[in-house]
Amino acid sequence: MIIGKIEDGIVLDHIKAGQGMRLYNILNLDKLDCEVALIQNAPSEKLGRKDILKIDKLIDLNIDAVGFVDPGITVNIIKSGKLAKRKHLELPNEVVDVIKCKNPRCITTIEQELPQVFRLTDRKNKVYRCKYCESKAK
Amino acid sequence: MRHLIDIMDLSVKELDEMIEVAKDIIAHPDQYAHKCDGKKLATLFFEPSTRTRLSFEAAMYELGGNVLGFSEAQSSSAAKGESVADTVRTVGAYADIIAMRHPKEGAPVVGIRRSTVPLINAGDGGHNHPTQTLTDLLTISREKGKLEGLTIGLCGDLKFGRTVHSLINAMSRYPGNKFILISPDELRIPEYLKYETLEKQHIEYVETDDLEDAMPQLDILYMTRVQRERFFNEQDYLRLKDSYILTPEKLENAKEDLSILHPLPRVNEISVAVDDDPRARYFEQVRNGKFIRMALILKLLEEAKA
Numbered sequence: 001m002i003i004g005k006i007e008d009g010i011v012l013d014h015i016k017a018g019q020g021m022r023l024y025n026i027l028n029l030d031k032l033d034c035e036v037a038l039i040q041n042a043p044s045e046k047l048g049r050k051d052i053l054k055i056d057k058l059i060d061l062n063i064d065a066v067g068f069v070d071p072g073i074t075v076n077i078i079k080s081g082k083l084a085k086r087k088h089l090e091l092p093n094e095v096v097d098v099i100k101c102k103n104p105r106c107i108t109t110i111e112q113e114l115p116q117v118f119r120l121t122d123r124k125n126k127v128y129r130c131k132y133c134e135s136k137a138k
Numbered sequence: 139m140r141h142l143i144d145i146m147d148l149s150v151k152e153l154d155e156m157i158e159v160a161k162d163i164i165a166h167p168d169q170y171a172h173k174c175d176g177k178k179l180a181t182l183f184f185e186p187s188t189r190t191r192l193s194f195e196a197a198m199y200e201l202g203g204n205v206l207g208f209s210e211a212q213s214s215s216a217a218k219g220e221s222v223a224d225t226v227r228t229v230g231a232y233a234d235i236i237a238m239r240h241p242k243e244g245a246p247v248v249g250i251r252r253s254t255v256p257l258i259n260a261g262d263g264g265h266n267h268p269t270q271t272l273t274d275l276l277t278i279s280r281e282k283g284k285l286e287g288l289t290i291g292l293c294g295d296l297k298f299g300r301t302v303h304s305l306i307n308a309m310s311r312y313p314g315n316k317f318i319l320i321s322p323d324e325l326r327i328p329e330y331l332k333y334e335t336l337e338k339q340h341i342e343y344v345e346t347d348d349l350e351d352a353m354p355q356l357d358i359l360y361m362t363r364v365q366r367e368r369f370f371n372e373q374d375y376l377r378l379k380d381s382y383i384l385t386p387e388k389l390e391n392a393k394e395d396l397s398i399l400h401p402l403p404r405v406n407e408i409s410v411a412v413d414d415d416p417r418a419r420y421f422e423q424v425r426n427g428k429f430i431r432m433a434l435i436l437k438l439l440e441e442a443k444a
Contacts, residue, residue, distance in 0.1 A: 105263045107242040112221050114248060122334065132244020133265055136330065 003037045003054060010061055011076040012053040015069075017041055020051025023069045026098055027062060029055065064092035068099075068128070093120050095128065103135040140441040141250045141257045142434065145268040145304045150311050152437075156272065157279050159433040160426070167200065173436060174203030180233035181207035182225065183260070184216055185241040189402060189424070190260050190269070194237045197431035206233060211241075222248045230254040235439055237269075256438035264300050270401050271304040272434060273427035278309075278358060280426065281397040281419055287314035289355050293382050294362035294407055296321040301401040302362055303331055310341050317343040318352045322378055325364070349382055354391045359384075361400045361407055361420075385409045392417065399423050 015023060020038050029036050034057035044050035055061075058077070066073055067089040075087040095118050101108045108114050108130070117131035128137040142148070148156070163170050179198040183191050186209060195205045207229075208214045215225055222240065226249040229236055237258045238249055243265035250257050261267040279285055290309060292302050296319055306327070309315045317336070319327055326345060336343050346352055353359075364379045366372075383406060384398070400408060400420040412418050 103243065105241070105243045105265075107222065107240070107244040107248050107262075110242060111223065111245075111248050127330075130244065132247045133242075133263070134244075 006078045010055045013074045015051040017049035065098045101130040106133040145271040156433045160429040172202040174201035177203040178233040180229045180236045182238040183209045184211040193427045227252040272430040276426045276430045277423040286312040288357045289316045290358045291318040291356040292360045293320040295364045296327045297325040299362040319345045
């Protein structure tokens with residue numbers, strides 16, 4: 001399989017196999033007008049199998065959302081065909097409008113224009129809780 | 139602007155100070171009768187709650203203030219679809235302080251985003267009910283003369299009972315307290331409370347389903363109601379509601395100075411025959427609720443002025 005080289009854009013590498021499509025949806029990449037490639041189950045020395053996302057544009061990437069999905073993901077910024085920056089991520093302390101609260105009793109189910117905010121309450125076990133009702137993110 | 143959303147918003151020092159103020163109010167009510175002259179409390183009750191609302195209203199009247207508000211969502215602008223944030227902001231133009239109850243969890247967090255006056259969470263669904271916990275703390279302090287070194291039995295619905303969760307969190311901040319958690323398997327305390335509060339802080343606790351077996355050890359017995367509205371399934375409610383009913387016979391092995399508390403309303407989990415036992419302190423607890431709310435209103439209004 002051959003996917004073209006990026007001139008100016010972003011490569012999200014070392015995505016755990018199977019998480020690529022989830023990240024694609026969370027980042028709303030379907031809304032972009034540029035070329036986007038999702039490679040699934042690519043061989044990886046580190047992970048065995050991995051997913052890769054290539055975005056052919058320097059978009060304003062929601063780094064917190066990427067870190068939330070998997071802090072092991074590597075973010076490569078490509079400029080003029082060369083690697084300009086490589087970012088290693090960590091779990092963000094807060095994510096906004098990345099996931100929705102599933103608690104049917106939460107105020108987010110009825111209040112207008114309320115951002116969905118989740119806060120990291122247990123870094124070791126990767127536990128996020130809704131800012132409003134404190135339900136655990138699922 | 140200082141608000142009260144969660145009991146953990148208050149430091150132990152603040153809790154102790156408020157308890158002392160409440161005790162002073164009980165001892166010298168006349169000295170507080172005009173502390174809130176000209177002030178207004180708005181009670182925004184999007185869900186009915188006679189006890190809590192009347193307690194807040196009585197508290198404000200006894201401080202010399204006035205009260206306005208509504209007691210159910212149907213008689214509020216929420217029925218027209220107004221957001222919580224807008225309702226609170228609007229009411230802030232009429233009142234000096236707000237007590238709000240809402241069926242949705244986290245509603246007060248939304249309320250304070252644009253509130254121009256102090257907001258007190260008077261209960262948000264099954265989530266927080268900090269003034270009930272303040273009431274419980276004042277009651278325990280008055281009954282036992284201390285808030286530490288006690289064995290506290292919590293009985294009934296420990297899974298959905300928000301008063302239980304808040305009380306465990308609050309009493310965990312005082313040294314030497316031990317919890318005996320008495321409930322059927324289905325209604326045990328949530329895992330997060332067990333791991334993130336009790337075990338993290340190395341607090342001694344025991345889980346059991348045997349009320350009578352636990353009884354002789356207890357300094358405090360905190361009974362709770364199995365609430366119909368917290369269940370999605372009627373059959374689960376009917377199966378579990380009568381699990382733990384306190385009767386005079388079950389108290390035979392209890393300590394002489396045990397204090398029996400209950401956030402009320404009671405359905406049938408404490409037999410009426412227990413009411414005559416001097417250890418039954420739940421109606422005194424109701425009175426304490428008014429005094430600690432007076433102390434809270436005073437504190438928040440003073441801080442808003444500063």
